[in-house]
Amino acid sequence: MNLKTDESLERLVRAQVDREVAALKESQPEHRVTLVVFSGELDRNLAALVIATGAAAMGMKVSIFYTFWGLSALKKRRIFKGKSLKERMFALMTPKGLSKMPVSKMNFGGAGRAMLKKMMSENQVSSIEDLFALAREMGVKLIACTMSMDVMGITADELVDGVSLGGVATFLGDAARSKVSLFI
Amino acid sequence: MAETTLDARGLKCPMPIIQARKRLDALPPGEVLAVVATDPGSVLDFQGWMKTSANFELLGQEESKDEQGRRTFIHRLRRKS
Numbered sequence: 037m038n039l040k041t042d043e044s045l046e047r048l049v050r051a052q053v054d055r056e057v058a059a060l061k062e063s064q065p066e067h068r069v070t071l072v073v074f075s076g077e078l079d080r081n082l083a084a085l086v087i088a089t090g091a092a093a094m095g096m097k098v099s100i101f102y103t104f105w106g107l108s109a110l111k112k113r114r115i116f117k118g119k120s121l122k123e124r125m126f127a128l129m130t131p132k133g134l135s136k137m138p139v140s141k142m143n144f145g146g147a148g149r150a151m152l153k154k155m156m157s158e159n160q161v162s163s164i165e166d167l168f169a170l171a172r173e174m175g176v177k178l179i180a181c182t183m184s185m186d187v188m189g190i191t192a193d194e195l196v197d198g199v200s201l202g203g204v205a206t207f208l209g210d211a212a213r214s215k216v217s218l219f220i
Numbered sequence: 221m222a223e224t225t226l227d228a229r230g231l232k233c234p235m236p237i238i239q240a241r242k243r244l245d246a247l248p249p250g251e252v253l254a255v256v257a258t259d260p261g262s263v264l265d266f267q268g269w270m271k272t273s274a275n276f277e278l279l280g281q282e283e284s285k286d287e288q289g290r291r292t293f294i295h296r297l298r299r300k301s
Contacts, residue, residue: 067272089234090237094272095275159232160230160231
């Protein structure tokens, strides 16, 4: 074998190794967390936001997909105009925002929520509103599921600003690159 | 070596981590941040964070008592680059 073929062989091997290393890097999960928030309950949403803000502080990229009852967390107001009777009923029966969510146990018509909020503040635990604001400030990506928005008759005008709209592939696209994915 | 202190006493999860991150981001590389917390969960929290972090390191953790007699946990963190 002469020197020239040696060099070209080395080039070939190097190119192949580079390609394989690039493919391997591509398939590695990123420093990323993806959450699905399906629940419209205060305590579960608190858990989701604690994880999201904690992960953001640890330098992880965070996406939260809000779907079905979880969409209430993104509501800034209710709109009844232009909705069908069933959609208006849904708007009336679902909480208008994080602050109005019931707790998943011992809600007792809102008394349980009031008590939990009081106990949180007595224990110097950040309020859910503060954590939500903090999550946004730290660059947590918020995505609303358009399919469940349609089913429940929720329009983009009812949601807080800066929310992206997406579907299952948006979630999977982020989740597939994540080290941590949770359904809450 | 220059050392900055962050008073995280009374703060509950996840605030000690979030406040620490904000302070670390403002510090020049190599400088040490001492986080003083009262949350006993912060011991494993800072270990967990530093296990996954390439940019920061945990120099040490110690337990102490503050002037009010509260149990405190001091976490020394350093920004690597």
